[in-house]
Amino acid sequence: xxxxxRKLDDFTDEIEAHLQLEIERLREQGLNExxxxxxxxxxxxxxxxxxETFYESGxxxxxxxxxxxxxxxxxxxxxxxxxxxxxxxxxxxxIGANTAIFSVVNALLLKNLPYAHPxxxxxxxxxxxxxxxxxxxxxxxxxxxxxxxxxxxxxxxAVSSMGTSGVNLQAGYQVQYLHAGxxxxxxxxxxxxxxxxxxxxxxxxxxxxxxxTAVLSYGLWRTTFGADRNVLxxxxxxxxxxxxxxxxxxQNATTPLNAELYTALQARPDGEGQGTNFEPIARLxxxxxxxxxxxxxxxxxxxxxxxxxxxxxNPGAERAYYLVPLQTxxxxxxxxxxxALMLAAGFILLIACANLAGLTLVRMLRRTGEIATRLALGAxxxxxxxxxWIENLxxxxxxxxxxxxxxxxxxxxxxxxxPEHFLPxxxxxxxxRVLAFTLLLTLMTSILxxxxxxxxxxxxxxxxxxxxxxxxxxxxVRLRQALIAGEIALTVVLLAxxxxxxxxxxxxETMPPGFHPGGVITAKASLDEVRYHDPAAFRKLLDExxxxxxxxPGVENAALGLTLPYERALINGVFLRDGKESGQGVETNEVYxxxxxxxxxxxxxxxxxxxxxxxxxxTVEVVVVNQSLARRLFHGADPLGRYLKRDNKDVLIVGVVxxxxxxxxxxxxxxxxxxxxxxxxxxxxxxxxxxxxxxVHSFFQPSWIVRTASPVEGLTAQMQRALxxxxxxxxxxxxxxxxxxxxxxxxxxxMEVALLAAMASLALLLSAVGVFALVANMVVQKxxxxxxxxxxxxxxxxxxxxxxxxxxxxSLLGVILGLVFSAWALRVMKGVLYGISVYxxxxxxxxxxxxxxxxxxxxxxxxLKIAKIDxxxxxxxx
Amino acid sequence: xxxxxxxxxxxxxxxxxxxxxxRTLIFGPRHGQGxxxxxxxxxxxxxxxxxxxxxPALQRLEQRAWxxxxxxxxxxxxxxxxxxxxxxxxxxxxxxxxKWKRLSKAIARILGSEAAEG
Numbered sequence: 001x002x003x004x005x006r007k008l009d010d011f012t013d014e015i016e017a018h019l020q021l022e023i024e025r026l027r028e029q030g031l032n033e034x035x036x037x038x039x040x041x042x043x044x045x046x047x048x049x050x051x052e053t054f055y056e057s058g059x060x061x062x063x064x065x066x067x068x069x070x071x072x073x074x075x076x077x078x079x080x081x082x083x084x085x086x087x088x089x090x091x092x093x094x095i096g097a098n099t100a101i102f103s104v105v106n107a108l109l110l111k112n113l114p115y116a117h118p119x120x121x122x123x124x125x126x127x128x129x130x131x132x133x134x135x136x137x138x139x140x141x142x143x144x145x146x147x148x149x150x151x152x153x154x155x156x157x158a159v160s161s162m163g164t165s166g167v168n169l170q171a172g173y174q175v176q177y178l179h180a181g182x183x184x185x186x187x188x189x190x191x192x193x194x195x196x197x198x199x200x201x202x203x204x205x206x207x208x209x210x211x212x213t214a215v216l217s218y219g220l221w222r223t224t225f226g227a228d229r230n231v232l233x234x235x236x237x238x239x240x241x242x243x244x245x246x247x248x249x250x251q252n253a254t255t256p257l258n259a260e261l262y263t264a265l266q267a268r269p270d271g272e273g274q275g276t277n278f279e280p281i282a283r284l285x286x287x288x289x290x291x292x293x294x295x296x297x298x299x300x301x302x303x304x305x306x307x308x309x310x311x312x313x314n315p316g317a318e319r320a321y322y323l324v325p326l327q328t329x330x331x332x333x334x335x336x337x338x339x340a341l342m343l344a345a346g347f348i349l350l351i352a353c354a355n356l357a358g359l360t361l362v363r364m365l366r367r368t369g370e371i372a373t374r375l376a377l378g379a380x381x382x383x384x385x386x387x388x389w390i391e392n393l394x395x396x397x398x399x400x401x402x403x404x405x406x407x408x409x410x411x412x413x414x415x416x417x418x419p420e421h422f423l424p425x426x427x428x429x430x431x432x433r434v435l436a437f438t439l440l441l442t443l444m445t446s447i448l449x450x451x452x453x454x455x456x457x458x459x460x461x462x463x464x465x466x467x468x469x470x471x472x473x474x475x476x477v478r479l480r481q482a483l484i485a486g487e488i489a490l491t492v493v494l495l496a497x498x499x500x501x502x503x504x505x506x507x508x509e510t511m512p513p514g515f516h517p518g519g520v521i522t523a524k525a526s527l528d529e530v531r532y533h534d535p536a537a538f539r540k541l542l543d544e545x546x547x548x549x550x551x552x553p554g555v556e557n558a559a560l561g562l563t564l565p566y567e568r569a570l571i572n573g574v575f576l577r578d579g580k581e582s583g584q585g586v587e588t589n590e591v592y593x594x595x596x597x598x599x600x601x602x603x604x605x606x607x608x609x610x611x612x613x614x615x616x617x618x619t620v621e622v623v624v625v626n627q628s629l630a631r632r633l634f635h636g637a638d639p640l641g642r643y644l645k646r647d648n649k650d651v652l653i654v655g656v657v658x659x660x661x662x663x664x665x666x667x668x669x670x671x672x673x674x675x676x677x678x679x680x681x682x683x684x685x686x687x688x689x690x691x692x693x694x695x696v697h698s699f700f701q702p703s704w705i706v707r708t709a710s711p712v713e714g715l716t717a718q719m720q721r722a723l724x725x726x727x728x729x730x731x732x733x734x735x736x737x738x739x740x741x742x743x744x745x746x747x748x749x750x751m752e753v754a755l756l757a758a759m760a761s762l763a764l765l766l767s768a769v770g771v772f773a774l775v776a777n778m779v780v781q782k783x784x785x786x787x788x789x790x791x792x793x794x795x796x797x798x799x800x801x802x803x804x805x806x807x808x809x810x811s812l813l814g815v816i817l818g819l820v821f822s823a824w825a826l827r828v829m830k831g832v833l834y835g836i837s838v839y840x841x842x843x844x845x846x847x848x849x850x851x852x853x854x855x856x857x858x859x860x861x862x863x864l865k866i867a868k869i870d871x872x873x874x875x876x877x878x
Numbered sequence: 879x880x881x882x883x884x885x886x887x888x889x890x891x892x893x894x895x896x897x898x899x900x901r902t903l904i905f906g907p908r909h910g911q912g913x914x915x916x917x918x919x920x921x922x923x924x925x926x927x928x929x930x931x932x933x934p935a936l937q938r939l940e941q942r943a944w945x946x947x948x949x950x951x952x953x954x955x956x957x958x959x960x961x962x963x964x965x966x967x968x969x970x971x972x973x974x975x976x977k978w979k980r981l982s983k984a985i986a987r988i989l990g991s992e993a994a995e996g
Contacts, residue, residue: 011933014910014959018929021911021956043914045930053934 011054015047066390073391083363084395087356090769091399091445093762094352096406099430099438101345103411105338106437107428108331114254114426115326116192120284122155122323123330124297130317137329138321140280142273144304145184148280151300154288155323158187159267159278164259166526166701166733170237171224177526177733178220180238181259184267188215190283191255197221198232198247201264205246208268214238215247215262238263240530254426256281256330272695276306282323294322330424337752340828344759347494349445351487351763355770356395356449358480362777364388364453365476385454392450393443400442404430407438417754419747452479477778481810484770488811488855491763492818492847493825498760499843500826500833501753507835508675508746514660515565516602517738519708522564523719524701524733533694535617539686541726542594548722549704554712559596559705560685562696566675566741568665570696574681575645576633587668588629588679592688592696598624598657600707608640608655615684621646622684624655629679646683647692657682663745673834674745701733752832764850767814768858775807776862786866787874800863811855815848895927895935897978900963900971903945909958910936936961944970 019040026036041047077084112118126138139162140148148157164179185206188195195215205213214236216225225231235242243263256279267273284293301307301321310319331338364371371384408430415428456476532538542560549558563569569589576584595611597603606627615622623644630639639653659677668678706719716735723730743750779786786799826838836843902908902916913936914929939945944967950960963971 013957015930015933017909017956017958018911018914021909021952021954021958022929024954024956025911025915043929045928047930050930050933054937 006054008051008055012051015044015050019044069387069390070394072387073394076391077394080363083359084398086769086773087359087395088398088402090352090355090766091396091442092402092406093766094349095400095403095438095441095445096410097348097759097762098342098345098441099403099407099434100410100414101338101341102437103407103428103430103434104414104423105342106431106434107425108334108338108423110433111425111431113327113330113424114252117283118327119325121190121326122282122284122290122293123326124280124282125322125324125329127320127322128317129319130314132314132317137324137332139276140278140301141276141304141306142267142269142271142278144276144301144306145267145273145278145280146269147300147304148282148297152282152293152296154285154293154296155282156186156190156285157280157282158184158190159265159280160184160187160257161265161698162277162279164257165528165699166524167239167261167528168526168729168731169224169261170729175729175731176224177731178260179258180261180263181255181257182265183255183257183262184265184278187262187265187281188249188255190281192283193249193253193255195247196250197229198245200247201262205264206266208266210264210266212238212241212243213246213264214243215249216245217249217260217262218251218253220260221248239526239528240532252426254424256424258421271691272698281326290323297321297323334423341755341759344494344497344756347490348759348763348766349441350448351490351766351770353445353448354483354487355766355773356445357452358483358770359773360392360449360453361456361476361480362773364456388454389446389450392446392454396442396446396449399445400438403442404435404438407434414755417751419744419751422747422751452483477806480774481806481813484767484774484807484810485814485817487763487767487770488814488851489818489821491760491767492815492851493822494756494760494763495847495850496818496822496826496843497829498753498756499847500829500836500838500840501749501756503836503840503843504833505746505749505753508673508749509742511661511675511677511835513565513738514603514658514677517565517742519710520601520705520738521708521715521719521735522703522705522737522741523716523723523735524703525723525730526697526701526733527693528697528701529730532697533690535688535690535693538688538693539617541730542685544726545704545723546594546596548725549706549719552706552712552715552718552722554708554710554715555706556709557596557600557707559594559600560702561593561597561705562591562685562700562702563662564703564705564738564741565601565660565662566738566745568663568745569680570700571666571668572646572681574633574651577643577645577650579642586629586632586679588632588681589662589666589668590681590683592683592685592702594685597682597705600705601660602707603660604658606656606658607638608653610655610657611682611684616686621649621651621687622654623651624657624682625653626657626659626677626680626682628659628677629681630656632679644681646681651683665745671831674749675742704732764854767851768854771807771811771855771858772862774810775804775859776865778803778806779862779865783869784874786869787871790869791871791875796867796869799869800866803866804859804863807859808855811851811859815851819844819848894978895931896939897971897974898925899932899935899939899961900944900967900974903961903963903967904971907950907960907962909950909952909960911958912952913961939967942970943967 019037022040022043023033023036026039027033031039044050113121115121124138124140125136127135140159145157145159148155148159161182164181166177167180169176169178183201185201185203188200193200196218198215201213201215205211216231221227221231231245231248234245236245237243238261249262265278267278282293284290298321302319307319311317374384375381411428411430527538527541532541546558546560549555569591571587572590573585573587575586576582593611595613595615598605598610605624608624610624611622623646625633625639633639633644634642639656642653643650644653645651660680661675661677662680664672664674664676664678669676672678704719704723706715708715712718716732719735720732723732782803786794786803789799790796822844823839830838898917899913902913902920908916910932911929914927914932917925917927936945936947940947940961943964945961946964947959947961949957952958
């Protein structure tokens with residue numbers, strides 16, 4: 001009790017000393033050695049028993065008892081395999097879901113991004129106060145980039161293109177389409193990446209009109225260049241121009257761009273640099289602080305024309321730039337979703353625990369007799385409690401082990417579901433932290449589901465328990481009903497959330513597309529090529545390739561557009577040229593198209609005409625607007641024959657077409673649904689000038705569109721051949737139908753729906769099991785009572801109602817609680833719901849109906865057993 | 879269990895051994911064998927103490943902090959574990975002695991002359 005326990009050896013020494021002292025005393029009395037020894041032993045009694053008595057009082061015994069309890073616990077679990085398997089599977093699913101989601105949380109929010117000292121890396125945010133208040137991550141324009149580079153000594157700054165763009169690479173005879181990113185000098189220095197071969201871009205190579213150089217990703221170096229160490233200094237044909245390879249990035253190196261190949265950005269303040277088209281990234285220099293960096297950056301960017309113009313046009317507004325750690329900004333958009341999923345996974349675990357608490361409670365009550373017997377035989381309440389907790393812990397640990405397996409599989413499935421480069425990290429590992437979390441979770445669950453039964457058994461009354469057989473009291477049933485109601489309430493929330501997301505997805509997928517998506521196949525190719533900088537060459541390519549495609553048997557029509565419905569479009573500004581709002585500008589989506597575009601996609605021309613082959617560089621510049629843009633510009637007045645100013649040139653509106661659905665990723669309007677029908681202006685591809693083509697082709701890869709009346713065998717190969725007739729060195733990036741494009745745009749929504757629906761189904765399953773177990777248990781426990789009632793004239797139906805009521809009542813209470821809870825909790829979903837409100841009656845009605853059906857099923861299955869109860873038999877059993 | 883030699887001796891009443899040990903230690907630290915001998919000798923060889931039975935009692939007393947123990951050297955230069963009375967043990971001894979005296983007086987009164995004769 002005090003201090004550390006004595007060792008058995010120490011005690012043995014003491015006994016040995018005792019015997020020796022006794023022998024010596026006897027020898028002094030005159031006995032010989034042998035007699036003295038014998039007498040001393042006799043007087044002492046049984047030495048072994050003395051040692052055993054000592055041993056049992058020592059700490060060794062608590063270990064022994066622990067093992068004993070553990071073995072006993074295992075035996076008890078093996079005796080009730082149904083319960084054990086059910087418990088382990090329930091826990092495994094609950095813990096597994098949490099393990100999988102936590103791995104993502106861990107990889108995204110807890111682990112560092114895969115860069116050296118990621119805590120010193122930052123991105124630029126802008127806070128605007130005043131009427132147009134905003135606070136968001138910002139890109140910079142060419143002038144701002146120059147200011148950042150020159151006037152912020154605390155930071156090592158770099159910029160890149162926004163995302164990658166498709167380009168054609170010719171190495172040897174083979175031309176391939178790949179994703180290239182453009183980065184400034186020091187970009188890889190900011191990321192802390194050192195090439196395995198060669199070097200990074202120098203400042204000289206990053207100057208406008210500097211030498212054309214490229215850095216390869218490890219993957220491209222392996223596949224296309226056969227991991228040849230002599231590639232450095234070699235030239236390859238990229239975008240139709242010779243580029244010198246100067247470096248190869250290390251294996252598994254990730255960059256925010258994740259490109260296959262990098263070229264120097266060579267940013268200029270004009271052209272592309274007029275817009276905020278550069279994505280900045282910065283690393284804090286060793287001796288600088290974030291405060292210094294923020295102050296310097298704010299001062300530098302405040303001098304840019306963009307900020308000064310804004311302040312001039314918005315008196316009273318203020319604008320401040322500040323740095324946000326890369327980790328935060330890269331995961332910001334995903335954070336709410338990931339945390340919501342974690343919450344959903346937490347709900348599932350709670351539901352699993354509630355189920356188990358109910359099951360364990362019944363199990364403990366069934367064992368009241370056993371417990372009472374043990375108490376009567378002298379076991380202390382502590383010993384009983386310890387035994388129960390050890391069994392709970394055992395179950396939890398077994399469940400946890402299964403949970404890790406389930407989590408691993410679920411994570412693999414989840415990662416397969418995610419679009420490529422969806423997460424800003426390369427891998428989502430099940431690392432030590434995840435395993436520690438799972439262990440913690442396991443211990444927590446054992447407490448959660450073990451608490452209730454443990455408290456109940458503390459109140460076991462010896463006398464009544466040993467005698468009685470019916471152990472299930474009204475109090476216990478109410479307790480279990482409360483647990484079921486709780487889990488059903490959580491299930492309602494999850495089902496409602498999943499339902500709302502499903503309805504949103506359906507709304508988005510069934511938006512009137514404004515064109516006819518069936519029978520259309522599209523293919524992209526990069527025209528970011530030197531030979532297509534000349535508009536005449538560009539026009540020739542379009543004419544020849546489209547003519548060849550129209551000749552493919554079965555093809556009804558062929559056309560080309562810079563972007564397609566469902567895709568993100570170019571954003572451009574147009575201005576009213578006349579009328580009282582003259583000079584006012586509007587931002588709009590813009591698509592260049594060939595004359596057959598509307599006909600091929602079957603977009604309705606509402607007024608005026610579509611483009612024709614007569615619209616050429618030599619004729620008046622014409623445009624077609626969609627209905628949204630017409631409304632926005634002319635408020636219902638006739639747009640035909642009116643002029644707009646586009647790129648400082650007058651253009652004539654010759655037609656109005658129906659709105660088509662397109663991706664809102666261009667962020668024309670903040671906070672709009674991923675698919676919208678926004679303002680769009682169409683311009684003829686044939687009237688585009690060289691400067692415009694150069695710019696848009698560095699961002700967008702135009703699509704060839706082919707419509708067939710019925711599926712055509714080998715269509716894609718024939719399309720590639722048709723293109724090759726016009727240009728043998730132009731590869732298509734791939735072929736897509738409209739469903740693919742829609743799926744790509746709605747990938748995030750689809751993933752959210754899939755995950756939440758999976759979680760909600762799991763919750764529903766567990767709740768159904770909970771109700772089933774409650775009712776089935778009542779049937780078993782009350783068999784005798786039912787028998788008596790039936791003997792006294794009660795019908796089977798009445799008995800069924802009486803028992804079934806318990807499950808239905810619990811479930812209904814849970815549904816009501818859940819609806820109240822949902823009304824409060826689901827408001828946070830407002831930002832991700834489109835086309836429906838949070839209080840969507842059909843969704844809620846479906847949720848309630850689903851739960852009612854599942855409850856009835858889970859109740860009816862077990863109470864059918866009542867019909868088999870024979871009153872005579874039950875009574876005889878006693 | 880018992881031998882010829884010890885058969886005629888009195889067996890200890892339950893709980894009295896603790897009291898005897900505490901009482902023995904009042905004159906200073908002693909080791910196990912010393913305690914056993916002292917009980918036997920002071921009771922003029924009347925009390926039966928199986929030496930081995932002493933140790934669970936010693937351990938119990940040590941756990942309750944009524945006695946403390948440490949290894950030392952006996953008068954004849956042998957290593958032995960010496961037990962000594964703690965302050966708490968002293969109090970306990972007073973308490974138990976009073977209780978015991980009242981008990982034996984009461985029993986003697988009930989058993990009357992026979993007991994006196996015995």
